[in-house]
């Protein structure tokens with residue numbers, strides 16, 4: 001079993017902005033979803049875990065090793081897909097993976113070859129292996145990024161918004177791939193796609209304004225809201241009154257009709273019950 005333990009981690013950037021405040025998390029094997037709105041601190045946390053930046057305070061341990069003091073203790077076992085990655089050199093996808101695999105310590109040529117072909121197939125880039133990576137489309141680059149993160153035999157894979165820019169078919173392929181490899185290792189993924197967390201993650205945390213708002217299992221979160229959500233179609237002009245009177249969880253346009261979902265112990269007048277989703281959980285915790 002691998003463990004990642006984050007204790008009391010704060011990050012203050014050079015301009016004085018505090019991106020993370022005394023954050024605690026403990027993660028074990030399986031897929032862990034970090035869910036939060038834009039600017040919540042997801043990328044800041046991930047960059048700090050992988051050692052691209054040091055926390056201003058707090059400690060991070062991977063399998064018992066202090067990785068703030070010894071970043072190699074995690075980096076040796078790490079696959080990382082940053083949210084934004086830089087310019088690709090004019091090398092073919094295959095050659096770049098071969099180079100990166102060497103850096104990751106896959107010494108044996110035949111082993112590298114097998115692994116690279118296997119990964120290229122899994123991210124559906126086999127037929128483009130000879131193309132130079134800088135000519136790839138956005139989604140192809142993203143899939144290349146996934147392949148490089150899985151090179152070697154990582155014990156921890158950290159992917160920052162991995163499905164952003166992927167078409168639905170490739171997103172499904174990616175989710176299946178993650179799910180297949182997740183039993184033996186830690187996979188931490190950040191997203192604002194609630195549905196991906198619901199489908200993939202055994203554990204999750206909601207992060208907002210640099211702090212963990214809540215952590216648990218998606219199913220438990222949903223169970224907590226059971227029997228407390230009510231929905232009604234409204235006119236936009238009725239919204240202010242709704243918000244004054246009720247605890248509004250979400251407002252959603254469905255086929256051009258505005259639906260409000262409110263939380264209450266009993267059905268308010270004219271509302272009908274609605275089954276809670278992870279999206280309701282997310283909105284409920286952000287409020």
Ligand SMILES: Nc1ncnc2c1ncn2[C@@H]1O[C@H](COP(=O)(O)OP(=O)(O)OP(=O)(O)O)[C@@H](O)[C@H]1O
Pocket residue numbers: 013014015017018019036037038039040041042043044045083192
């Ligand atoms: N290098 C930096 N210097 C100063 N402030 C920064 C720096 N990097 C990030 N921030 C700020 O820290 C906050 C958190 O940013 P971060 O990129 O971690 O958010 P995020 O949750 O990944 O958002 P998104 O969903 O948009 O990717 C933001 O307010 C951002 O402006």
Ligand SMILES: [Mg+2]
Pocket residue numbers: 042043044083160
């Ligand atoms: Mg980010």
